[in-house]
Amino acid sequence: MSALDKSPGVKGTVYRTIGPTALHDTDTKRLGGAAGTVTVPSGMDTLLGIWAHLDPSALADDESQAAWGYLDTEDGFNLKPFEFPFPVQGACGSTTTYTDSMRGEFYPVNCPVVPGGRINAYATAYEAAAQEPFCSVTYMFGKNIVLPKMLDDHPGRHRWRKIGHAATTTVAAGFQPEAQYQFTLSANGGAITEVGGIYWPTTQTVAAWAGGATMQVNSADVPVMPMEFNMNAFGAALAITSAHRSRDTITRRPCSAFGERVVHIDSQLVSFGGGAELTGLFVSMVEFVRRGE
Amino acid sequence: MVMTEQPVEVDHMMGYKVLGDTSLGAATALVRIGGAAGAQEVPAWADTLLGIYAHLSPSTLLTAEDTVAWGYLESDDGMSIKPFEFIYSPVSGIVGITASANASKGIFYPINAPVRPLSKIIAYGQQMSGGAGTQPPYASITFRFSNSRASGQWNPTKDDPLPGVQRYRKVGTYTAVVDSAAGFTPEAVYQINLGSGGGVITEMAGMATDYAVLAGTAGGGTFQFKSPDVPLLPQTFNANAFGMTLGATGQFDYTDIITRRICHMEAEGVTQFENSYLQGQAQAVATGDFITMVEFVRA
Numbered sequence: 233m234s235a236l237d238k239s240p241g242v243k244g245t246v247y248r249t250i251g252p253t254a255l256h257d258t259d260t261k262r263l264g265g266a267a268g269t270v271t272v273p274s275g276m277d278t279l280l281g282i283w284a285h286l287d288p289s290a291l292a293d294d295e296s297q298a299a300w301g302y303l304d305t306e307d308g309f310n311l312k313p314f315e316f317p318f319p320v321q322g323a324c325g326s327t328t329t330y331t332d333s334m335r336g337e338f339y340p341v342n343c344p345v346v347p348g349g350r351i352n353a354y355a356t357a358y359e360a361a362a363q364e365p366f367c368s369v370t371y372m373f374g375k376n377i378v379l380p381k382m383l384d385d386h387p388g389r390h391r392w393r394k395i396g397h398a399a400t401t402t403v404a405a406g407f408q409p410e411a412q413y414q415f416t417l418s419a420n421g422g423a424i425t426e427v428g429g430i431y432w433p434t435t436q437t438v439a440a441w442a443g444g445a446t447m448q449v450n451s452a453d454v455p456v457m458p459m460e461f462n463m464n465a466f467g468a469a470l471a472i473t474s475a476h477r478s479r480d481t482i483t484r485r486p487c488s489a490f491g492e493r494v495v496h497i498d499s500q501l502v503s504f505g506g507g508a509e510l511t512g513l514f515v516s517m518v519e520f521v522r523r524g525e
Numbered sequence: 526m527v528m529t530e531q532p533v534e535v536d537h538m539m540g541y542k543v544l545g546d547t548s549l550g551a552a553t554a555l556v557r558i559g560g561a562a563g564a565q566e567v568p569a570w571a572d573t574l575l576g577i578y579a580h581l582s583p584s585t586l587l588t589a590e591d592t593v594a595w596g597y598l599e600s601d602d603g604m605s606i607k608p609f610e611f612i613y614s615p616v617s618g619i620v621g622i623t624a625s626a627n628a629s630k631g632i633f634y635p636i637n638a639p640v641r642p643l644s645k646i647i648a649y650g651q652q653m654s655g656g657a658g659t660q661p662p663y664a665s666i667t668f669r670f671s672n673s674r675a676s677g678q679w680n681p682t683k684d685d686p687l688p689g690v691q692r693y694r695k696v697g698t699y700t701a702v703v704d705s706a707a708g709f710t711p712e713a714v715y716q717i718n719l720g721s722g723g724g725v726i727t728e729m730a731g732m733a734t735d736y737a738v739l740a741g742t743a744g745g746g747t748f749q750f751k752s753p754d755v756p757l758l759p760q761t762f763n764a765n766a767f768g769m770t771l772g773a774t775g776q777f778d779y780t781d782i783i784t785r786r787i788c789h790m791e792a793e794g795v796t797q798f799e800n801s802y803l804q805g806q807a808q809a810v811a812t813g814d815f816i817t818m819v820e821f822v823r824a
Binding site for chain 1: 683684743761767770779782788789805
């Protein structure tokens, strides 16, 4: 059991779920309802990570389903910020279309927790839609456990995560900026350990997009910035009876970029391909660690 | 340009053999892969079965039939590999003559079992579609052998969270899903034996399907694992949802719908599982099924 061992002593993992909870318009919904929460199970000392799930309720012509979420606690855990996108449901066109299966997206956390403490999860849809998705989160708790490398590039390292503000993208206009956002490292600094984002069409657009894009993540507070990376492309649609396939459209790239104290992020995205009719959104995200925490 | 030294040990051998493709027939009978005498011979250079890829491909598509199957490995040559039961890569159902099923990617299951050169490993498969199952799928197994016990090199960590640790695996019973309004649907109780020295449950997994392709039918739900013999149970985890269809012509998508969650739960002796599944959303027509699976190691 070497890959899961951290130290001698009692070991174990416990999974808990919250949701599925229906979203509505662009309201922020607490998963599990108004008092929904997950209590840290007896004996567990770490929130190892979460799987974020989005399940469509039904499909509707010409609309996608996308949402972001965050974790919160009132019980003193050093958890925030932990903001993340849910997997995206691609937009359909007409009544003969279908969509991809929806795989949960894993985010390592490695946050120390105390049994009996409560963790709350929230989700917000990016757009009001006729068919509103359901969101849920699977928590993986552990005692004396670190994740294997197949799930976590930095086993045991406490992570935080921040997501940006969704912005509209158009092909013709070149790079489109996202509103600036920021996060705080420790007094001794820290490092960005992942950059990423999502990019998706909010309506079904025939042959308008090839689906590719380049994201640039920049910060005047981080020496190795800006970083540029290609986004995973969503599936292009040939006809109004097609859908935009959306498996793997959350793009995540590991990195190591050191910074100090407050880090401001300025992201932008340029989409390429052809097409005149464009309706789409993108959002960036960063994962980071704090030195000494 | 300076090339870095490649991290490949020259005394480490790792290679592949295939058993199948074999039709699983139109019924739900247990079928031996490779025919009545079908078996995979362990290569002369191998001392370890590192794992298998389980492949399933449809023959012909038919409305309201999906392509799902389970299988297991065994040996008459004294190798300790049982139980090793698994789910083949599933393929969705379709409706309408313009629909298409999802691609079917082989699923890797780590094993790390010691084996004897030239001995035989036998594999089986059995359909378990909730539909009529009249279109026989083809099943095959890719075996990954190595000389790991001699070389000290094991599966790449991207394939195996516990390199070198021998695994066993057990599946439950394919069970019709009751609509979510009725709560969790129980699966028939099944058991494993971790031995008197105890062991660890290292993975919980499940798959939820729906053979009738109907607009408005949504995937997703929650698996619950429960056992009176495992102190850390019950636990729940969300299921990966199958893809949906918008209209009367279309298909579902079963890619990635086997949800596998690594874990560490210690127990000993005979361990029973009383698992269940809760469909995430109420359905107009409930034609879904589910099955669970556990992986474990013995001390």
